[in-house]
Amino acid sequence: MAGLPRRIIKETQRLMQEPVPGIQALPDEKNARYFHVNVSGPADSPYEGGVFKLELFLPEEYPMSAPRVRFMTKIYHPNIDKLGRICLDILKDKWSPALQIRTVLLSVQALLSAPNPDDPLANDVAEHWKENEVSAIEQAKEWTLMYAPVNNLK
Template identity: 75%
Template sequence: MANSNLPNRIIKETQRLLSEPAPGISASPSEVNMRYFNVMILGPTQSPYEGGVFKLELFLSEEYPMIAPKVRFLTKIYHPNIDKLGRICLDILKDKWSPALTIRTVLLSIQALLSAPNPDDPLSENIAKHWKSNEAEALETAKEWTRLYASGA
């Protein structure tokens, strides 16, 4: 592993992610680029994403931890705060970012977002409208997408 030019902080965070994984989350650095993480988040129980395995990518720029990691979903997901490119609308990835936060905090927050979609701060207008006008149907669609795209197949 070539981490000679990696800041200590990233090395420590990576070691902690690997040695004490958060429940339902796995994140491992790419062997080619230690700033690039392959992430898997299990759909939280009691959510329409339950049973799903969602792949994400997380990238730490040169400015990390002064700026937030870049994270996006690679698995298609029906969620008002995640757009079709997998971008995530989450305050701590934008204006609420603080260098005190860690990769682990970010992933736990994304996992929490799966349990509590927020159609009032949407990234996907259509999905948010669906969520607000017919939540039961939107939840069914989310479950269907989870079966179709996140079944770990």
């Protein structure tokens, strides 16, 4: 952790000592600005029972610019595209240096509980969600079982 800004060190220590329920974030052994993240699908969501792998990277400008976060696990969600990019306001224009890594992770977890097809990144998924929500939710559940099974963690 040598050479890292004090803020990143403190945030990392807090994540390790006080983990966010349903979220595991571990800094990479070779690059402490890069985190391996596992997010459990929230209860009562189409993603319940799944564990999703994400990567989180803190750019040099952090905390003046937002972390870069993306899903590594395939997911059927209107606000997450095929490449795993996430449409979330705090990762874009609503970022504030007052926010922290844990705030970002909690927001990503909340997005799984409340997909927003009116602000999509995956237009095809959003259209499906709007036209037939029940069918879209079934598809999300199927993808969760297929791509994010709990026993898939390594």
